[in-house]
Amino acid sequence: MSSSAHAATAQRQLRRLETFTDVSYAAGLVLLIRWLPLPQESHAEGPIWLFELFAEHATNMIAVLIGLVFIVMYWLRSNTLLPALDRTDAVHTAFSIASVFFLLLLLYVVRVSGEIAGPSRRAAESVAVALIGLAAGAAWWRARRKNLVRAGITREEMQSAQVEAFAEPLAALVTLPFAYVGELSWNLAWLAYIPVAAVLKRRDGRRVTFPD
Numbered sequence: 001m002s003s004s005a006h007a008a009t010a011q012r013q014l015r016r017l018e019t020f021t022d023v024s025y026a027a028g029l030v031l032l033i034r035w036l037p038l039p040q041e042s043h044a045e046g047p048i049w050l051f052e053l054f055a056e057h058a059t060n061m062i063a064v065l066i067g068l069v070f071i072v073m074y075w076l077r078s079n080t081l082l083p084a085l086d087r088t089d090a091v092h093t094a095f096s097i098a099s100v101f102f103l104l105l106l107l108y109v110v111r112v113s114g115e116i117a118g119p120s121r122r123a124a125e126s127v128a129v130a131l132i133g134l135a136a137g138a139a140w141w142r143a144r145r146k147n148l149v150r151a152g153i154t155r156e157e158m159q160s161a162q163v164e165a166f167a168e169p170l171a172a173l174v175t176l177p178f179a180y181v182g183e184l185s186w187n188l189a190w191l192a193y194i195p196v197a198a199v200l201k202r203r204d205g206r207r208v209t210f211p212d
Helices: 003-035 050-056 058-084 090-111 118-145 155-175 183-205
Strands: none
Touching: 003 058, 003 090, 050 058, 058 090, 058 118, 058 155, 090 118, 118 155, 118 183, 155 183
């Protein structure tokens, strides 16, 4: 296969990956809708007001809201990273799909959060967030290393994407031991994202060239 034909194939694969990613996020939204309570699940007798139904199943509604935040946040990030590419390859695609899978796993953890022990739920969320970020970061690192990034992306933009990709999973790993301490300490531990991102930016800022 000629180099031009190979490049065209890789570009088509990137479009398919973008479609797969968008469909996966759409499926996540469908899952969130399925989490909404139904009238027959209410303990009230006779017709029930919708607000009362949602209030009765407040835990479900909180899970839906949290799940929606995660989907929007990670879709926006995906919508930033994928358009920065010119093409993809098998390894980059595998890491990208793994990141989407771990997002769906995170949604599962959020869904059952009211039915499992607090430390287990917090630890599972930290691990899932770390896996999402590590897979996405590995995909971006692969794209950068194999020159899959489209022309016109500056060095500063690539550094910013790399920092964003890895800062969150590293912060998630920091929160993991605090998951077994308590809710407040675990929530506060997420503030580790700020110094982690600052260290990564300073570290990348000192680089003259990208490593292979």
